[in-house]
Amino acid sequence: MKIHEYQAKEVLARYGVAVPRGRVASTPEEARVIAQELGGRVVVKAQVHAGGRGKAGGIRLADTPEQAEQHARALIGSRLVTPQAPQGVPVHKVLVEEALSIAQEYYLGITLDRAKQRDVVMVSAMGGMDIEQVAEEHPDAIVKVWVEPWQGLMPYQARQALYDAGIAREAVSTATRFLLALYKAYVGSDASLAEINPFVLTTDGHPLAADAKLNIDDNALFRHPEFGEYKEESEEDPIEAEAHRRGIQYVRLGGDIGIIGNGAGLVMSTLDEVSRAGGKPANFLDIGGGAKADLVRNALEIVLMDPNVKGVLFNVFGGITRGDEVAKGILEGIRSLQVKVPIVIRLAGTRAEEGLALLQGTELIPAVTMQEAARKIVEVTR
Amino acid sequence: MAVLIDRNTRVLVQGITGREGEFHTRQMLDYGTQIVAGVTPGKGGQEVLGVPVFDTVKQAVAATGADASVIFVPAPFAPDAVLEAADAGIRLIVCITEGIPVQDMVKTVALVRQKGVRLIGPNCPGMMTAGQCKIGIMPGNIFAPGPVGLVSRSGTLTYEIVDLLTKAGLGQSTCIGIGGDPVLGSTFVDLLPLFDEDPDTRAVVLVGEIGGSDEEIAAEYIRTMRKPVIGFISGRTAPPGKRMGHAGAIISGRTGTPQAKVDALRSAGVPVADALYEIPELVKQALANRT
Numbered sequence: 001m002k003i004h005e006y007q008a009k010e011v012l013a014r015y016g017v018a019v020p021r022g023r024v025a026s027t028p029e030e031a032r033v034i035a036q037e038l039g040g041r042v043v044v045k046a047q048v049h050a051g052g053r054g055k056a057g058g059i060r061l062a063d064t065p066e067q068a069e070q071h072a073r074a075l076i077g078s079r080l081v082t083p084q085a086p087q088g089v090p091v092h093k094v095l096v097e098e099a100l101s102i103a104q105e106y107y108l109g110i111t112l113d114r115a116k117q118r119d120v121v122m123v124s125a126m127g128g129m130d131i132e133q134v135a136e137e138h139p140d141a142i143v144k145v146w147v148e149p150w151q152g153l154m155p156y157q158a159r160q161a162l163y164d165a166g167i168a169r170e171a172v173s174t175a176t177r178f179l180l181a182l183y184k185a186y187v188g189s190d191a192s193l194a195e196i197n198p199f200v201l202t203t204d205g206h207p208l209a210a211d212a213k214l215n216i217d218d219n220a221l222f223r224h225p226e227f228g229e230y231k232e233e234s235e236e237d238p239i240e241a242e243a244h245r246r247g248i249q250y251v252r253l254g255g256d257i258g259i260i261g262n263g264a265g266l267v268m269s270t271l272d273e274v275s276r277a278g279g280k281p282a283n284f285l286d287i288g289g290g291a292k293a294d295l296v297r298n299a300l301e302i303v304l305m306d307p308n309v310k311g312v313l314f315n316v317f318g319g320i321t322r323g324d325e326v327a328k329g330i331l332e333g334i335r336s337l338q339v340k341v342p343i344v345i346r347l348a349g350t351r352a353e354e355g356l357a358l359l360q361g362t363e364l365i366p367a368v369t370m371q372e373a374a375r376k377i378v379e380v381t382r
Numbered sequence: 383m384a385v386l387i388d389r390n391t392r393v394l395v396q397g398i399t400g401r402e403g404e405f406h407t408r409q410m411l412d413y414g415t416q417i418v419a420g421v422t423p424g425k426g427g428q429e430v431l432g433v434p435v436f437d438t439v440k441q442a443v444a445a446t447g448a449d450a451s452v453i454f455v456p457a458p459f460a461p462d463a464v465l466e467a468a469d470a471g472i473r474l475i476v477c478i479t480e481g482i483p484v485q486d487m488v489k490t491v492a493l494v495r496q497k498g499v500r501l502i503g504p505n506c507p508g509m510m511t512a513g514q515c516k517i518g519i520m521p522g523n524i525f526a527p528g529p530v531g532l533v534s535r536s537g538t539l540t541y542e543i544v545d546l547l548t549k550a551g552l553g554q555s556t557c558i559g560i561g562g563d564p565v566l567g568s569t570f571v572d573l574l575p576l577f578d579e580d581p582d583t584r585a586v587v588l589v590g591e592i593g594g595s596d597e598e599i600a601a602e603y604i605r606t607m608r609k610p611v612i613g614f615i616s617g618r619t620a621p622p623g624k625r626m627g628h629a630g631a632i633i634s635g636r637t638g639t640p641q642a643k644v645d646a647l648r649s650a651g652v653p654v655a656d657a658l659y660e661i662p663e664l665v666k667q668a669l670a671n672r673t
Contacts, residue, residue, distance in 0.1 A: 084623070112484060112488070112564060112565070114564050114565065114593075114594040114595065114596075114630075115594070115595050115596070115599060117488060117491055117492070117565050118488055118492070119488065132635040132636060136636070148492075149488045149489045149492040149493075150489060150492065150493070187485065190483055190484075190485055192484060217483055217484045217485070218625075218629070219457065219481045219482060219483045219484065219629060220483035220484070220485070222457070222458065223458070223483070249627045251624050251625070251626060253621060261538075262538050263536065263537050263538025263539060263627075264536065264537075264562055264591075264626060264627025264628040264631060265534075265535065265536025265537065265538060265539030265540070265562070265589070265591055265616050265627075265628070266536070266538040266539045266542060267626075267627060268539075268591060268592070268616040268617040268620060268626050268627070268631065269539055269542075269616040269658060271617075271619050271620065272616060272617070272618040272619050272657075273657060273658075275618075275619040276656070276657065281619070284620075284624075284626055284627065286627040289519075289537075317538050317541055317542045317545070318521075319519075319520065319521035319524070319537075319538065319541045320409065320519065320521050348542070348545065349521065349524065349541060349542075349545060350521060350523065369659065370542075370658060370659075371657065371659060
């Protein structure tokens, strides 16, 4: 789960990381009031998950409260187009903060190193840039230290990384404190990524987290009721949001062929196969094991919420799940939803023949192999 | 011989009294697996399907000599169950449970590795030695004994491939579903050496997917293997930054792309199937080349 900058700063502040003064606004008027309270120059920042916000015009300076209001009016309700999100992401809120007079900018980050199966702490003197870009262009500019799982990040490791990265000597002690606090926040929030970028020193010597990013491990949300209110705002696509409310694994992909299958790997392969056949998948949807009629109905309803969907492909490999049960579920689902688009069903594995027999005499188009199913759905939706 | 499990493996089920645990215990017994004990704290002394239930893994091991364990315990309690099994002297732990927090797995995997205990999973379908032993939830009826080993990050996709292999007359030695999470007890490179050493295995099918770099790491190891490996990568058309069902199936920035995996495998001499149905033919060719 990705949370917004203002939420990440709320979390980090609880762990003792200093953040700029400011508040989030949902309306231009609120933005003006906040700017008035803060006094002086402020910065108005669009709250979206996509990176590259600044270059896309999502971060704007305002000299007066009126100007802050104007910026907020331009941003709220607009779609911000960034290199990472060419189709644009909707802006619902802006963060209004005191503008900082920056002397130094650094990067502090923690994430999981999957290959090493432990967390890695990254520090760089090249702050304020996209860290992936720094990694590509100046790999030596990023210093990494790995955290022993049962020990946690030790202060000496943080110091070592900061000195090695060439952080200004006078900043190392506060940066160490920030890095240890960031690590505490990372562990305490079950984060999969925690970044302060940039970590800044102001011209009058104050250390602050000017921007912050926190991604939370979805598997750990059960033990973080405090993130419940962040959950809804983490969604950017309304159909994905509805699917997740119903506990369905759905990812919208933008094409016109709806895809439903059992098992993540099988569904991914189905998308690949449909693409090979010349089609464009509208979504990824995994019904998991033991599909019952109700789940199938829900899945189909979600897929058909996308108005671009011109046809649906079911690809089910029955293992312990029985093909005839799945076929019954699909038929019930289709009846109750009054589906108007063509549906191709590929059933294989346990009791697949019995399942396919049940589909005879209906308008559903049966297929035996995945390839055949992909070809058929592309044909009928063309 | 086979890899890790055979007809002599003595299996313990952690969470045997739960719905999933009991259902799959029945399936494993039907396949001929020796299920010697179950564990559910507080239910010691009961029996499930004729299998004695104990309160602790330690008691179960002492009473039955179980040497492998399969875990059907809910996510919040599964890491504790893994560590309990490791502490009680179980040598092979298969964790089926999905949804365990990554930080818990980082700690758990570090500890089981340190103890020299083999963990498969979590978030996996388990493993099978065809015709001998099934640990987990794979459908037994699609397997047939034979020379092909299989190691995969997926569940249903594995069944699909096994079904294709069996129908093409290519039986299997051992199939291992390593799981769909970002931090796994055993990765490809942990298991490939076992297949390379196994006299019953003559070729290995590696089924990877987007996310992480385990396939790239495996490709380096495959260069040193004696036996042929055939690859398949799912998620070839998946967009970056989107989690595709599995917690570990996500392209993050420049890591985890399907192309990097396919390229790494191909440059290590691994034939990579572009579509599933090509796999049996590639396996046949690999077997023919080696004989």
